[in-house]
Amino acid sequence: MYRTVAQLDAVAAQLVATAPDLCTALPLPQSSIQGTPVSALRIAAPDGPPIDRRPGVLLIGGTHARELMNPDLLVELAVDLVAAYRNGTDVVLGNRTWPAAQLRAMLDTVALYLLPCVNPDGRTYVMTVDDMWRKNRRDNPGTKCDGVDLNRNADILWGVTEGQTSCAPCTDIYCGSGAFSEPENKNVKHLLDTYRVDHFADVHSFSELVIYPWGHAANQTTDPAQNFRTVPTGTCRPLGKPGYAEYIAPDDLAEFRTVAQRIVDEIAAVRGRRYSPEPGMTLYPTTGTHSDYAWSRHLADPALHKTYGYTIETGPSGDDAREAFHPRDPEPIKREAESGLLALLEVAAAG
Numbered sequence: 001m002y003r004t005v006a007q008l009d010a011v012a013a014q015l016v017a018t019a020p021d022l023c024t025a026l027p028l029p030q031s032s033i034q035g036t037p038v039s040a041l042r043i044a045a046p047d048g049p050p051i052d053r054r055p056g057v058l059l060i061g062g063t064h065a066r067e068l069m070n071p072d073l074l075v076e077l078a079v080d081l082v083a084a085y086r087n088g089t090d091v092v093l094g095n096r097t098w099p100a101a102q103l104r105a106m107l108d109t110v111a112l113y114l115l116p117c118v119n120p121d122g123r124t125y126v127m128t129v130d131d132m133w134r135k136n137r138r139d140n141p142g143t144k145c146d147g148v149d150l151n152r153n154a155d156i157l158w159g160v161t162e163g164q165t166s167c168a169p170c171t172d173i174y175c176g177s178g179a180f181s182e183p184e185n186k187n188v189k190h191l192l193d194t195y196r197v198d199h200f201a202d203v204h205s206f207s208e209l210v211i212y213p214w215g216h217a218a219n220q221t222t223d224p225a226q227n228f229r230t231v232p233t234g235t236c237r238p239l240g241k242p243g244y245a246e247y248i249a250p251d252d253l254a255e256f257r258t259v260a261q262r263i264v265d266e267i268a269a270v271r272g273r274r275y276s277p278e279p280g281m282t283l284y285p286t287t288g289t290h291s292d293y294a295w296s297r298h299l300a301d302p303a304l305h306k307t308y309g310y311t312i313e314t315g316p317s318g319d320d321a322r323e324a325f326h327p328r329d330p331e332p333i334k335r336e337a338e339s340g341l342l343a344l345l346e347v348a349a350a351g
């Protein structure tokens, strides 16, 4: 029901082999901590502007190993887009049909980057040993506890242990020994450093959410001086600033809200499930996440491209966490999430 890492790779390789005009394999510089090679896939139609002048969309999945649905979803999205382009096949997702002509026009305009499985070792471990494993498979020195939480390891307030973030290796939310200490995370940074990415989404499970910044504190739009660049990192302590709220420019906040709502609406169009659009902080406080890192880059360094970053949490929560992380029937959840991701592509194509 869920593809192994080798099966995910095979789908991407097949697309590159059969549609080389559309699909390009992008081998990434880092193998996983246990030595598994990792590649991204780019889908962009041969007509239209040069790649570096197109709006870029980067979608990643499988950061948390046990969230098995999302790598499958991302390769299926790739298959559907290639079929739409080459065969004129509409993408039918429940009650929502994305017409082939529209998808073709989107692929003539944007460059889509997919990293379906950020954490291949973790996925293999989930499928063979422990179906509730979350982190990568880092052997942490001086402890019997393995693994780093790859969604706490990025260089945005790294090591500030606000809320659901920890410096303790035996927790499931361990941020690692340093920002981008983990090879799997270096690959995500590499993609953001190397290609133009206007919109980024990290697809997780579960809770039916479309999350936008910020994750570590409440948003405020009035005091630009109150911002993450003034906060010491690597402290292994919480923010420790009562009343601290993170600045976000009003037009940026409006953009995040508008696009998140668009994603929510296109998810709902498939079978009526209403995901909740909200800042990350509303779920629980976090630091070092992929999506806040993607957004923070141009603020930390104005020379970098501006990337809107989202985290999407697919599927409902429930009493049975196993069923929520890897449901017996993931098909309806994957299809509605696919529609939400196409909405992000549509936003990028519209400029």
Ligand SMILES: [Zn+2]
Pocket (backbone or CB within 6 Å): 064, 067, 204, 205, 206
């Ligand atoms: Zn997750």
